[in-house]
Amino acid sequence: MKCKNIFIEREESFTNLWFFVVIVTAILALLINILSLYYGSNDVAPFLLCIPVVIAAFWYPNRGPLFAVFISIAYMGIVYYFTQGSMGELIASSVKCCILIGVSVIVSGLATHLQKNEVKYRWSFNNSKAGIGLVKCSDLSIIEVDKRFAEILGYTIKELLTISFADLWVDPTTKDAFFNQLKSHENIDGLETRFKSRIDGERLVLISAGKLAGKEFVCTIADITESKKVKEVLLIKDRAISSSINAIAILDLDFTITYVNQSLMRMMECDGEQDLSGRNFNQFFGSEQVFDDIREMLQKKGSWSGETTLIKNNKSPFFTLTCMNLVKDETGKPICIMALFIDITNRKLMEIEKKKALEQIEQNIEQFAILGDHIRNPLAVIMGLSSLAPGEISDKIILQAREIDRIVTQLDRGWVESEKVRDFIKRHYLECSADREPQKEERKKYHSP
Numbered sequence: 384m385k386c387k388n389i390f391i392e393r394e395e396s397f398t399n400l401w402f403f404v405v406i407v408t409a410i411l412a413l414l415i416n417i418l419s420l421y422y423g424s425n426d427v428a429p430f431l432l433c434i435p436v437v438i439a440a441f442w443y444p445n446r447g448p449l450f451a452v453f454i455s456i457a458y459m460g461i462v463y464y465f466t467q468g469s470m471g472e473l474i475a476s477s478v479k480c481c482i483l484i485g486v487s488v489i490v491s492g493l494a495t496h497l498q499k500n501e502v503k504y505r506w507s508f509n510n511s512k513a514g515i516g517l518v519k520c521s522d523l524s525i526i527e528v529d530k531r532f533a534e535i536l537g538y539t540i541k542e543l544l545t546i547s548f549a550d551l552w553v554d555p556t557t558k559d560a561f562f563n564q565l566k567s568h569e570n571i572d573g574l575e576t577r578f579k580s581r582i583d584g585e586r587l588v589l590i591s592a593g594k595l596a597g598k599e600f601v602c603t604i605a606d607i608t609e610s611k612k613v614k615e616v617l618l619i620k621d622r623a624i625s626s627s628i629n630a631i632a633i634l635d636l637d638f639t640i641t642y643v644n645q646s647l648m649r650m651m652e653c654d655g656e657q658d659l660s661g662r663n664f665n666q667f668f669g670s671e672q673v674f675d676d677i678r679e680m681l682q683k684k685g686s687w688s689g690e691t692t693l694i695k696n697n698k699s700p701f702f703t704l705t706c707m708n709l710v711k712d713e714t715g716k717p718i719c720i721m722a723l724f725i726d727i728t729n730r731k732l733m734e735i736e737k738k739k740a741l742e743q744i745e746q747n748i749e750q751f752a753i754l755g756d757h758i759r760n761p762l763a764v765i766m767g768l769s770s771l772a773p774g775e776i777s778d779k780i781i782l783q784a785r786e787i788d789r790i791v792t793q794l795d796r797g798w799v800e801s802e803k804v805r806d807f808i809k810r811h812y813l814e815c816s817a818d819r820e821p822q823k824e825e826r827k828k829y830h831s832p
Contacts, residue, residue: 401442411434413457420465429479431460436483440490444498451487455480513605516548520598523548535588535606537581546606548602553577553585561590569594578604585785587611630703630724632712636717638664638678650703650726654697664722667693677707681720685709692729702731758791 412431419428424749432454440447459476496730514532518525525548533540536551552558557576564571570593580586592602630647634640643651651667653659667690668674669692680687688706695701704725709717765784 401438405435405439405442408438410623413454413461416458417461417465421460425462429458429476432483432487436487437490440487443620444491444494447491447494448484448487453462455483513603515601515603516543517599518548518599520594520600526599532604533579533585535604536578537774551578553579561592565592565594565600574750583608630726632659632664632722632724634664634720634722636720638720640664641719645768647724650701651693651696658696669694677705681707681709685711685717690731693724701726701728758787 409432412428412435415431416425419425436447436451436454439450457588459473459480462476514529514535516525516528516532517755525543528540528543530540533543536543538546542617549558552561554577557574561571561576564574569593572591574590576588576590577585578588586606587608588604589607590602590604592600594600601827624644627644628646630650631644632640632647633642640659640662643656648656649657651659665671665674673691677687686706686708688704691703691705692700692790693703693705704727707721708721710719710721712718765780807826
């Protein structure tokens with residue numbers, strides 16, 4: 384019903400005019416037939432009735448056949464009056480009337496079909512997401528535009544009808560290329576250019592055009608200003624991720640790899656993205672248990688971070704600091720997983736070496752403390768035996784034994800300093816070994832003055 388109103392609205396200015404034309408031509412045709420019958424020559428005049436019948440059938444298709452019946456009845460009445468009811472004349476006139484009614488039915492059917500097509504065209508024209516305009520080829524004046532065309536450029540429809548189509552272009556070079564191609568190929572598809580606009584001064588549009596049978600061409604414009612900005616932002620982000628020094632991967636919710644950047648390919652020692660894309664990332668984890676923990680934590684909290692062991696493309700393991708996050712859309716629905724990897728193999732190996740060195744220091748300190756005890760025990764025996772036989776030699780032996788004890792005491796003090804060094808290393812570089820703390824306290828208690 385709405386579409387039909389669009390058509391009626393467009394033709395409203397013609398409705399009363401054509402109704403007047405139908406009435407006038409019908410009256411004139413009937414008067415001419417009256418005169419023809421009056422003078423006894425009615426061979427051509429009946430065909431003049433086709434004029435109002437055809438006009439009525441075209442402009443009023445729903446009532447056209449009814450109007451033809453009315454005209455036919457009026458014509459038959461005139462024939463009957465002037466021929467005094469001659470059967471031959473009435474039969475001939477009936478055939479002519481049947482022809483009139485048949486013509487009216489045919490024209491009404493065609494007009495109805497044309498109206499439906501017009502309604503479809505008008506609806507498409509007025510409701511298109513792209514702006515549509517009709518331009519005259521000779522002077523490039525705009526004949527007609529739809530509402531969307533005006534909205535894109537920030538003008539009203541009336542204002543656009545007073546502006547030349549050539550004045551809308553920002554870049555003269557692109558404008559010349561457009562008209563040259565339209566002239567040589569009679570159509571152009573998807574040309575990107577800028578049009579003057581009251582919105583931000585200009586708008587980036589995608590224009591297509593084609594020549595019509597007359598001296599006109601129809602063009603459509605689609606506003607791609609915002610989409611272009613979005614594409615540029617996405618391109619910048621894509622380049623930033625691609626060139627990042629951090630290894631980044633994007634996985635689907637099943638952990639299948641959909642994207643990897645250059646850093647991750649170098650880290651995994653791959654020849655190209657095809658070595659990783661499409662594969663499930665659990666194939667590269669050194670521990671199945673760690674992978675299950677990550678999957679569970681992502682489902683519960685949406686993120687996970689920690690140290691993991693990954694397997695390179697050549698099957699060699701290495702250590703990474705891994706961070707994984709669920710990426711969600713504006714409704715909060717998870718759409719993919721973003722993973723970031725930092726190679727900590729060198730740091731991990733250094734920590735292992737530090738831990739081994741500390742363990743070796745602890746073993747040396749323990750052995751050193753035990754060795755001091757082993758020295759003092761026989762030294763005490765020597766001093767005891769020497770005291771049993773007093774004399775000059777015994778005094779010299781005791782004196783040397785005391786010197787040895789003094790040296791061992793100094794070594795004990797060095798051991799205490801070594802303990803402080805070991806504690807410093809543990810606090811700043813390695814975690815404390817809890818199982819060795821009781822031994823440390825026991826040794827301090829044993830050697831305390």
